[in-house]
Amino acid sequence: MLNCEGKSCVIAGGGAVAERKASSLLQAGASVHIISPDVTPRLAAMADEGSVRWSERAYQPGDLEGAFLVYAATEHEEVNHLIAEEARSLGTLVNIAHHGEAGDFISPAVLRRGRLTLAVTTAGAGPLASVQLCRHLESELGSSFDLYLEFLYELRQGIKKQVKTPSERHRLMRAIHEQDLWLDIERGDFIPWTPAQIQNWITDNQEAE
Numbered sequence: 001m002l003n004c005e006g007k008s009c010v011i012a013g014g015g016a017v018a019e020r021k022a023s024s025l026l027q028a029g030a031s032v033h034i035i036s037p038d039v040t041p042r043l044a045a046m047a048d049e050g051s052v053r054w055s056e057r058a059y060q061p062g063d064l065e066g067a068f069l070v071y072a073a074t075e076h077e078e079v080n081h082l083i084a085e086e087a088r089s090l091g092t093l094v095n096i097a098h099h100g101e102a103g104d105f106i107s108p109a110v111l112r113r114g115r116l117t118l119a120v121t122t123a124g125a126g127p128l129a130s131v132q133l134c135r136h137l138e139s140e141l142g143s144s145f146d147l148y149l150e151f152l153y154e155l156r157q158g159i160k161k162q163v164k165t166p167s168e169r170h171r172l173m174r175a176i177h178e179q180d181l182w183l184d185i186e187r188g189d190f191i192p193w194t195p196a197q198i199q200n201w202i203t204d205n206q207e208a209e
């Protein structure tokens, strides 16, 4: 999981693959630079409205200077390899569209729901298998899981604020997980705690520091 907010990411190529990577990068707040003699209509529209920068030409050595991430997504394998070579000489991570394993990172199938981000890869069995598994996991995780994560978030913020020692924070977090509140939530037995109840639970369960 990378924080791409405000980071400059270069995509060489303007086809369906480039379009998909550009959309994910924009969602992550990255600044996207497409280098390609032609692009899909959607990418062209994104360039027109200024959400991505498009250099309407083939990749040239020197294009990757200052990039945080690079995507080699042209249909020419030899061009993709040249791009990967330049990226590596700069110490920049590169994704190689035609050969996932040859690159430094891949784009997994992703499920984003509230606080949850689930990333699935099936290491060569195929992206469609990854997408299928993501959908399956999403249907397994009922809305009670979202409620559970919200509750844990509030509790964890409270613990971070109220408890100074890391070992004591760890003990309290483990204690709450041992109670298996998710099961109560799934059964519909869980009554959400108020902020005061959360604060009291922390105080009551805390060992003297």
Ligand SMILES: C[C@@]1(CC(=O)O)c2cc3[nH]c(cc4nc(cc5[nH]c(cc(n2)[C@H]1CCC(=O)O)[C@@](C)(CC(=O)O)[C@@H]5CCC(=O)O)C(CC(=O)O)=C4CCC(=O)O)c(CCC(=O)O)c3CC(=O)O
Binding pocket: 020, 021, 024, 095, 096, 097, 098, 099, 100, 101, 105, 106, 107, 108, 109, 110, 120, 121, 122, 123, 124, 126, 127, 128, 130, 131
């Ligand atoms: C390694 C990886 C590297 C990377 O791109 O980062 C990679 C590589 C390759 N994909 C290929 C093909 C296809 N990829 C898709 C779709 C997706 N591919 C994605 C990820 C990844 N693809 C990474 C591995 C993730 C994992 O381990 O599961 C998804 C999940 C996310 C995303 O791209 O953002 C996105 C889901 C979009 C959605 O949500 O629907 C489709 C389906 C379609 O287009 O409709 C097909 C055609 C069907 C097929 O071939 O299975 C080929 C063969 C090219 C050729 O034959 O020439 C290679 C090359 C190779 O195998 O190495």
Ligand SMILES: NC(=O)C1=CN([C@@H]2O[C@H](COP(=O)(O)OP(=O)(O)OC[C@H]3O[C@@H](n4cnc5c(N)ncnc54)[C@H](O)[C@@H]3O)[C@@H](O)[C@H]2O)C=CC1
Binding pocket: 012, 013, 014, 015, 016, 017, 018, 035, 036, 037, 038, 039, 040, 057, 058, 059, 073, 074, 075, 076, 079, 096, 097, 098, 099, 127
């Ligand atoms: N990772 C993945 O999910 C997938 C990967 N692939 C692989 O990725 C490659 C790209 O797939 P698509 O986007 O569907 O191909 P595409 O053929 O639609 O697009 C290729 C793009 O690269 C551009 N291009 C060509 N030479 C260039 C150069 N020298 N510099 C910059 N841009 C250049 C073209 O103008 C075009 O916009 C495929 O060849 C395939 O091997 C294919 C499907 C899925």
